[in-house]
Amino acid sequence: MQTPPILRLFLLDGRDPVVRRLFHRVQTANNCQDVSPLRVTGPPPRPPTQQQHYGPTFEGANHQRGQPFFQYSQCNGKKRALCIGINYIGQQAELKGCINDANNVKRFLCSQFNYKAEDIVMLTDDAPNPRQIPNKQNMIAAMQWLVRDAQPNDSLFFHYSGHGGQTKDLDGDEADGFDEVIYPVDFKQAGHIVDDMMHDIMVKPLPPGCRLTAIFDSCHSGSALDLPYIYSTEGKVKEPNLAAEAGQGLLSAVTSYARGDMGSVFSSVSGILKTATGSNQRAEKKARATKTSAADVISWSGCKDSQTSADTVEAGKSTGAMSFAFISALSQNPQQSYQQMLNSIRTILRSKYSQKPQLSSSHPMDVSLMFIC
Numbered sequence: 001m002q003t004p005p006i007l008r009l010f011l012l013d014g015r016d017p018v019v020r021r022l023f024h025r026v027q028t029a030n031n032c033q034d035v036s037p038l039r040v041t042g043p044p045p046r047p048p049t050q051q052q053h054y055g056p057t058f059e060g061a062n063h064q065r066g067q068p069f070f071q072y073s074q075c076n077g078k079k080r081a082l083c084i085g086i087n088y089i090g091q092q093a094e095l096k097g098c099i100n101d102a103n104n105v106k107r108f109l110c111s112q113f114n115y116k117a118e119d120i121v122m123l124t125d126d127a128p129n130p131r132q133i134p135n136k137q138n139m140i141a142a143m144q145w146l147v148r149d150a151q152p153n154d155s156l157f158f159h160y161s162g163h164g165g166q167t168k169d170l171d172g173d174e175a176d177g178f179d180e181v182i183y184p185v186d187f188k189q190a191g192h193i194v195d196d197m198m199h200d201i202m203v204k205p206l207p208p209g210c211r212l213t214a215i216f217d218s219c220h221s222g223s224a225l226d227l228p229y230i231y232s233t234e235g236k237v238k239e240p241n242l243a244a245e246a247g248q249g250l251l252s253a254v255t256s257y258a259r260g261d262m263g264s265v266f267s268s269v270s271g272i273l274k275t276a277t278g279s280n281q282r283a284e285k286k287a288r289a290t291k292t293s294a295a296d297v298i299s300w301s302g303c304k305d306s307q308t309s310a311d312t313v314e315a316g317k318s319t320g321a322m323s324f325a326f327i328s329a330l331s332q333n334p335q336q337s338y339q340q341m342l343n344s345i346r347t348i349l350r351s352k353y354s355q356k357p358q359l360s361s362s363h364p365m366d367v368s369l370m371f372i373c
Contacts, residue, residue: 073211152209164218
């Protein structure tokens with residue numbers, strides 16, 4: 001069987017590290033080699049204290065060479081949290097478990113991570129105090145309070161359980177063409193809160209080394225905080241750039257060629273060529289350029305941007321699936337790496353729900369480090 005010319009062009013470039021890795025994976029699969037699982041003993045390592053540099057150098061002020069950097073938080077400074085649960089009581093799309101989620105997360109933060117109740121703001125639509133109602137004005141004010149006077153090694157926590165959705169992207173930083181939004185209890189009068197605004201309020205002001213952990217238990221929440229680095233359960237960045245997407249297409253083409261499936265070969269190669277002209281690369285490049293932060297920001301989302309997130313019942317109580325899985329995973333094993341956490345959360349939900357929780361960050365991160373907050 002003759003190798004198609006366009007596929008041969010990719011195959012001959014053995015200098016490309018993507019090609020070499022792909023061929024190693026294909027060769028391993030074809031040889032049916034047994035790969036022993038990595039044995040990990042003891043808890044994952046804590047984050048390093050020094051600045052982490054990455055990416056190419058650049059020329060800064062006074063012709064000084066610089067390099068992008070970020071700093072992990074040690075989470076041993078001030079702790080502050082904002083928990084929002086909206087059931088939309090009396091409205092057409094009323095939910096059942098969101099207020100429970102906010103209360104459960106508050107209790108869990110206090111018991112598991114030593115947050116103090118007086119440092120946690122609660123916004124729920126059953127609150128008797130008008131200042132604690134999760135309308136748009138109160139939600140924005142609470143977000144601003146959360147990050148006010150933030151310092152390195154502080155640990156800030158944002159939890160939202162309620163309705164989520166999408167709206168047309170107007171600034172070109174979304175690969176799918178849609179911004180993600182959350183809905184205050186008064187959204188019919190005041191409107192939604194878009195991901196760009198949440199990023200501007202809660203991410204941009206943070207100094208290097210300050211941690212913000214966010215949980216979005218809502219539909220279409222994969223990139224609800226507009227963090228540009230999204231991780232797979234294998235611990236790898238889901239690269240949206242040309243090399244990664246072409247690499248996946250190449251792997252598919254090589255595997256199909258090995259099977260003799262020429263139709264799939266041409267389909268995969270066609271996908272590689274389409275990738276080269278797609279607008280999603282431009283959107284992702286803009287997101288990396290404008291949404292990367294030297295602060296230590298991570299987000300756990302209940303589902304991909306294209307999915308819904310369940311409002312359900314667990315152990316006889318109404319709850320959001322993501323909030324339930326987050327608390328359950330850490331209750332079962334408090335010392336997990338970020339990668340282990342993502343896998344644990346997905347495992348808890350996999351048997352009953354189709355949603356795939358997401359982990360994203362404001363900078364490239366080592367997902368083998370211990371999750372702390």
